[in-house]
Amino acid sequence: MRELRIAAVGDVHLDESLRGRYRERLDDIEEHADVLLLAGDLTRHGTLEEARVVADEFRDLPIPVVAVLGNHDHHSDLPAEIAFMLSEAGITVLHDDATVLDIDGVRLGVVGGKGFGGGYAGKCASDFGEPEIKAFVGHTKRIAERWRVALKELQADRRVVLSHYSPVKDTLHGEPLEIYPFLGSYLLAEAVDAEGADLIVHGHAHAGTEKGVTPGGIRVRNVALPVLGRAYGVYCL
Amino acid sequence: MEAPQYVAARVQRALAEDERTHELGIRVDVRGEQLFLRGQVTGDERRALIADVAGEAAPGLTVRNEITVMEVRGPGEEEKL
Numbered sequence: 001m002r003e004l005r006i007a008a009v010g011d012v013h014l015d016e017s018l019r020g021r022y023r024e025r026l027d028d029i030e031e032h033a034d035v036l037l038l039a040g041d042l043t044r045h046g047t048l049e050e051a052r053v054v055a056d057e058f059r060d061l062p063i064p065v066v067a068v069l070g071n072h073d074h075h076s077d078l079p080a081e082i083a084f085m086l087s088e089a090g091i092t093v094l095h096d097d098a099t100v101l102d103i104d105g106v107r108l109g110v111v112g113g114k115g116f117g118g119g120y121a122g123k124c125a126s127d128f129g130e131p132e133i134k135a136f137v138g139h140t141k142r143i144a145e146r147w148r149v150a151l152k153e154l155q156a157d158r159r160v161v162l163s164h165y166s167p168v169k170d171t172l173h174g175e176p177l178e179i180y181p182f183l184g185s186y187l188l189a190e191a192v193d194a195e196g197a198d199l200i201v202h203g204h205a206h207a208g209t210e211k212g213v214t215p216g217g218i219r220v221r222n223v224a225l226p227v228l229g230r231a232y233g234v235y236c237l
Numbered sequence: 238m239e240a241p242q243y244v245a246a247r248v249q250r251a252l253a254e255d256e257r258t259h260e261l262g263i264r265v266d267v268r269g270e271q272l273f274l275r276g277q278v279t280g281d282e283r284r285a286l287i288a289d290v291a292g293e294a295a296p297g298l299t300v301r302n303e304i305t306v307m308e309v310r311g312p313g314e315e316e317k318l
């Protein structure tokens with residue numbers, strides 16, 4: 001079975017002032033990668049004007065593009081409209097579900113969604129107390145459960161999880177400890193470890209570091225643009 | 238006089254919540270009459286806008302804009318997993 005080259009980047013935070021700037025970096029992407037994954041925070045304020053810039057920057061690439069949204073893409077309460085605009089541009093947008101791409105006969109399964117926060121094992125919010133806390137933790141729990149089911153049902157040769165929030169602490173190194181609960185949740189890693197995957201990519205932690213691993217040994221890569229400092233990371237499976 | 242920690246917190250909140258910026262990744266420090274801004278952004282316009290919003294949230298302080306503008310490089314080396 002041939003090797004798959006997975007390109008990934010998150011937190012491009014595009015708006016009109018950046019139109020065309022990212023696209024010029026994608027010119028020869030098919031020589032470097034077989035698929036491009038976008039790990040959320042594609043816009044700055046989650047407006048439709050910004051989403052149009054995102055759609056134009058990533059449309060008609062010679063390789064498939066799969067995306068999830070981030071917290072910034074939710075800021076204007078238009079995530080469904082943004083997802084629709086991206087899908088019109090040929091981008092597959094995951095919302096706690098899966099897609100399977102056929103790349104020269106190799107089936108690449110991608111499961112994912114925005115993810116959410118809560119913190120990491122032993123130092124996290126729990127489903128207890130006021131309704132506001134329960135809503136916060138419950139949101140993450142439901143997402144993790146949907147990912148687990150999607151992974152369980154996934155029929156593919158290679159499995160990648162695409163998230164905005166981080167499933168592990170490793171890739172947050174450089175961020176202040178106090179904000180870890182807003183950067184991700186171990187529940188996401190637990191779900192993926194339970195069903196297995198070859199790679200997890202995420203964004204959101206702009207001051208974090210690129211490389212980490214789940215407790216179950218699955219490689220994690222923080223592909224937030226400020227972390228990478230390059231147009232996208234490429235990971236070969 | 239307001240404690241510098243509260244001024245810095247107010248500026249940080251303004252950068253996150255002001256619709257011109259919505260910037261979460263900037264470090265804000267107040268030292269005496271000076272307001273230091275540090276971090277990375279993707280363009281000169283954004284760098285200037287952040288300083289404007291920060292200045293408005295802390296009138297009377299001198300803004301020291303130490304934010305750097307990040308150049309996005311090509312994809313570079315691939316990693317074999």
Ligand SMILES: [Fe+2]
Nearest residue numbers: 011041204206
């Ligand atoms: Fe971001």
Ligand SMILES: [Fe+2]
Nearest residue numbers: 041070071204
């Ligand atoms: Fe984010």
